[in-house]
Amino acid sequence: MRKPALRPVVWYPPPRPRRARAAVGRVPLPPVRRLPLGATGPEDVRVDAAGRVLTGVADGRVxxxxxxxxxxxxxAVTGGRPLGLCPLPDGRLLVCVAERGLLRVDPESGRTETLLREAAGRPLTVCSNVVAAPDGTLYVSDSSGRFRLEHWMGDLLEHSGTGRLIRYEPGGKAEVVLDGLQFANGVALARDASWVVVAETGAYRLTRLWLTGPRAGTRDVLIDNLPGFPDNLSTGPGGVVWVAMAGPRDPALDLLHRTPPALRRALWALPSGLTPGARATAWVIGVGEDGRVVHDLQRPRAGYRMVTGVCEHRGRLYLGSLLESAVGVVDLPD
Known part of the structure; x- marks a missing residue:
């Protein structure tokens, strides 16, 4: 019997995701004022109940x-690289230390204690961000299962999706509630704590996990196809999720993500000068609870670049950056 001829295998790129839905056009970010720190790399920034601005820097201090x-x-001195921060109602502070896990800090005494170092039998490789729910439950992002913080670009290039979101009740057991994430980064809660959202930096989207109501336990996308790399998140007083945009998308990286994994791994082995880098822009967006962009604030060549953290407080936005030696502050436009 004659065998049928084999058809050639044809590779098609994946369909383009829908564009981020915008309710407003982009407007210039107001001029950025600098609050010098005498240290480099305020990666995240938060304001506590007493109005103090808190940040962690490259030398390990908060x-x-x-x-x-x-x-x-x-x-406090963390003994590692502090990333995401979360002030607690009792005055203490949660600090994600990339290689050490989740710490709890007493700002008055400087005392630190380790809360979480592993989940589901796997150490936290890059403990990135944390948020506390009103009932005390913590949601923690672990960016990558393959690359340490100093090789974060390797995770974006390889695009293997080993990030995860972890639920942890202090004194209890840690549970992985989302996995397969593309460099899990910032974490934020809805103002009514009905859902938690995590930034997937390598996928240009915010992925949401429902915590209450008929959709509890299910995941969906709050917003996708963002025009840049989302980093740390925070929830503003009106429920707006503020997104620090570390930089605009790179067309070469978008194209690379459509190639076979072996090619992506090969590119990671190239010298760093041949891989995509940060651009000199200061940029944040605000996303409403319906997934629409309600603020799009950008200022190229602002004297402040690679915004990795953002927090709203009393009509101002406070900005953090992996590269700067100051916290940035701008007056929020009406």
């Missing part, structure tokens, strides 16, 4: 200053 600058005080 710093505190008032909203207009003033003296910089060392709150």
């Amino acid at each position: 710093l505190s200053l008032d909203g207009d600058g003033g003296p910089v005080r060392t709150v």
Whole structure:
């Protein structure tokens, strides 16, 4: 019997995701004022109940200053690279330390304690961000299962999806509630705590997990096809999810993500000068609870670049950056 001829295998690129839905056009980010730190890399920034601006820097310290600058005080020494921060109602502070896990800090004494180092039998490779729900449950992102923080670009290039979101009740067991994430990064809660959202930096989207109601336990996408790399998140007083945009998308990286995994791994072995890099722009967006962009604020060549953290407080936005030596502050436009 004659065998049928084999058809050639034809590779088609995946369909383009839908564009991010915008309710407003892009407007210039107001001029950025600098609050000098005397240290480099305020990756995330938060404001606590007392109005103190908190950030962690590259030398391992967590710093505190008032909203207009003033003296910089060392709150704690973490012994690692502090990333995401979350002030707690009792005055203590949660700190994600990339290689050490999740710490809890007493800002008055400087005492630190380790809360979480592993989940589901796997250490936290890049403990990135944390948010606390009103009932005390913590949601923690672990960016990559393959690359340490210093090789974060390798995860974006390889695009293997080994990030995860972890639910943890202090004193209890850690549970992985989302996995297969493309460099899991910032984490934020809805203002009514009905869902938690995590930034997938390598996929240009915010992925949501429903916590209450008929959709509890299911996941969907709050917004996708973002025009840049989403980093840390925070929830503003009106429920807006603020997104720090570390930089605009790179067409070469988008094209690379459509190629076979072996080619992506080969590119990671190239010298760093041949891989995509950060652009000099300061950029944040605000996403409403319906997934629409309600703020799109960008200023190229602003004197402040690669915004990796953003927090709204009393009509101002405070900005963090992996590259700068100051916290940025802008007046939020009406």
